[in-house]
Amino acid sequence: MVQVAIMGYGTIGSGVAEILAQNAEQITNGCGQDVALKYVLDLRDFPGSPVEDKIVHDFSVIEKDPEVSVVVETMGGLNPAYPFVKASLLAGKHVVTYNKALVAAYGTELLAIAKEKNVNFFFEASVGGGIPIIRPLYRCLKGEKILEITGILNGTTNFILTKMDKEGASFEAVLKEAQDLGYAERNPEADVEGYDTCRKIAILTAMATGKEVNYEDISTEGITKITDVDFKYADKLGTSVKLFGTSRMDGAEVHAWVAPVMIGKDHPLYAVNDVFNGILVKGNMLGTSMFYGSGAGKLPTASAVIADIMEAVENADHNVPLGWTSERLTIADQKTSVHRYFVRVEGSGEELEQKAAAAFGGAEVVKLDSLTDEFALLTGEMSEAAYAECAAAFEKTAKIRQRIRAEF
């Protein structure tokens, strides 16, 4: 029998306890032995709950109990998650976490400690919630040279963008609705500014390259400036706008960035709507694969934690090679990243349109019947530096209202 401790009895932690009980038969069959919950660490008590008699308030009880071989970290945040996880690994216990902030900030060190102590540090649930993506990267695609990873990695922003697209609503109105439904935090900054997506694409990029990625190196733009007017153009163009986290390793340099992107209907991620996540992986032999599912939520996320617990049980006696080393990945300057751009220009008239199109190297002009005081451009591919130069020159003549990267 394997004894497990859960640290943090919030949404995900209670979900893990629930699945351990409800799917006990599948888990026992899969592991060849029972997996029992011994402790739940939380500051609170949970009288009347199924884990009432397992609650402990002192981490050292778990740390010092040799019967506990797997520790599940579902507290979130860095403190005390980081010291507790580190201490658990140093005590020779396997650790499973869903905590992307922890993995993005301290993954390199924690992976190294796990290797040294011959235990495992698993974090499938930290990216894509219930979607298997971390494990496919190290179990199924490790013979591939990964050329690109692009993901819709944040359910809250995808819900907001989907609603704006389908209902023509404003960002502010949909954000409020998402908050009322509990899909968005009262302080939504981490989601809508792209910070959550940034940490996730940093983890995926590190998995794909085997090198440490500092998420602060990744250019990050959120969705707060996307408006209902943008979606009117998108509708006319047969496109949509999604928040992408992307890394590209197909050239001499690695580019990585988070930004809203206008994409067409034939993009594999176009149909990833609402709170769902989708992750596209391009390998040099495999071509393009896509993984889709529930990117968040209690049970889907807890299900990914359970898969990690089972992998730890199966590999109880050795460290499964995965992750990255302390060698730091160089992310190319975002100015050298190449895209098309959707650009909205204030004003009207054929003369201005022609000037604008020429200013961006012969862009295509897009007009909406319903808008007479502006028009839009679709540029060809150019670097961010080249775009910025064109835009600065053109803004001496007219005002640019919007700029969204485009891939279609």
Added chain:
Amino acid sequence: MVQVAIMGYGTIGSGVAEILAQNAEQITNGCGQDVALKYVLDLRDFPGSPVEDKIVHDFSVIEKDPEVSVVVETMGGLNPAYPFVKASLLAGKHVVTYNKALVAAYGTELLAIAKEKNVNFFFEASVGGGIPIIRPLYRCLKGEKILEITGILNGTTNFILTKMDKEGASFEAVLKEAQDLGYAERNPEADVEGYDTCRKIAILTAMATGKEVNYEDISTEGITKITDVDFKYADKLGTSVKLFGTSRMDGAEVHAWVAPVMIGKDHPLYAVNDVFNGILVKGNMLGTSMFYGSGAGKLPTASAVIADIMEAVENADHNVPLGWTSERLTIADQKTSVHRYFVRVEGSGEELEQKAAAAFGGAEVVKLDSLTDEFALLTGEMSEAAYAECAAAFEKTAKIRQRIRAEF
């Protein structure tokens, strides 16, 4: 160093040799040691090819060479694939295959031999080509109770249906085009009659339930009766028609079948077009996940074979638990399977429409302006037996031209 033998130097076998050479660095890093190709078994010689000096014509060379620890079967068919694979396992070698016919027909026995000899029998490439699906089932979802697997599992039929949908072409015309492009065999029966999909859903169902599935128990209907007229209705209804292999384990019985299904735009598999495959997996905790990618093709399929080789190297000293036992899964009589139905009726006039709608328990009538000699019905959910009874009774009055299962 690990020594590998490839049996069969056709499309997939040569793809495996190509990736072993081209991605040697990734493979060596992933395995912690070199993986070298020692033999290629084929009846032919390949003078001038990169494997020229590795060709052997006699299987016993591979069987008797203790240096060969992994045998890759890329011959296809059952003979001599089956005796060679069996002998390789009995000789204590790991076997990797892409051969769905072999796995569907002899998987139970081969898995048992692998277990007994403490080696591995892996077959990721047998379903979904390059898409990781077998491994996610036993590595990521083994703590889940799988409630449903539905896949677009055959690229040839998906190419044909996509073309019919987008171009309004007839089945016969698109089949010919697919044959000319090399996407369809000269004898296309295995694809268009659904036999290929049947073997693949049998393998997935066995993986999900842990029991042996006889593919002959799975009700199988192909796409040869789907016409351009069906797609005219589909277009009006905002739907498409896809060939699904499905198994459902969410009730007391297991249902499994292969058939064309009319689905709506919000179905996760709706956007799986052309030669791509997509596989939807529903777990009791995870909810719905979907895996998408290249379901066939030399390098994607060979990439999945490479992943299996690497898994065999990593687990060289033990049998990884996966697959199914010899306990036979009972598939419920297809007559008890419940669907909606899209039904085309010959004739016209309000009286006939009302009679037809009533005959199927209050179905919805769908009419096309361009067709005056027929109309269609969309029934509610009913068992196949109930549908057959309604249809038999109604056919005393009028002729039914088409019946397609519907899920939207």
